[in-house]
Amino acid sequence: MNYWAIGQTGRVVYKYMNSLKPNDNIQTLSRKEQVTTLRLRTQHAPLNYHLNRINPQHPPLCPLCKDQFETTDHLLLHCFNLDDLRQNLLPPTPDITNILFSTTEQLKNTSKFYHMAHGRRANAHRLLD
Numbered sequence: 473m474n475y476w477a478i479g480q481t482g483r484v485v486y487k488y489m490n491s492l493k494p495n496d497n498i499q500t501l502s503r504k505e506q507v508t509t510l511r512l513r514t515q516h517a518p519l520n521y522h523l524n525r526i527n528p529q530h531p532p533l534c535p536l537c538k539d540q541f542e543t544t545d546h547l548l549l550h551c552f553n554l555d556d557l558r559q560n561l562l563p564p565t566p567d568i569t570n571i572l573f574s575t576t577e578q579l580k581n582t583s584k585f586y587h588m589a590h591g592r593r594a595n596a597h598r599l600l601d
């Protein structure tokens with residue numbers, strides 16, 4: 473697993489990981505939740521902005537609001553079409569630390585948020601096709 477070294481954000485994540493490792497609640501999650509949490513921490517979730525960097529033909533925009541890049545931050549923190557899910561599953565003032573480096577319960581909810589958001593964006597894609 474060599475993804476820590478990629479880009480500036482990757483290095484910031486690496487620093488967090490090191491300092492939190494001894495008590496990192498990621499170890500208490502299911503395998504699926506662990507994979508989701510790691511992908512979100514390292515910005516390697518299969519979202520359009522990341523897919524576009526692998527394949528330039530792939531449009532980088534968010535399928536839900538259509539005028540923002542679909543980055544990890546956009547999906548987790550900013551897309552207004554996910555405000556309802558965010559209210560149910562994320563803290564009142566969500567940021568990367570309190571949703572991805574947090575209690576077991578919050579990490580589980582963050583993982584759930586991601587999978588529900590991902591389902592919603594997949595439907596939006598189908599409508600576009």
Ligand SMILES: [Zn+2]
Nearest residue numbers: 534536537551
């Ligand atoms: Zn959006």
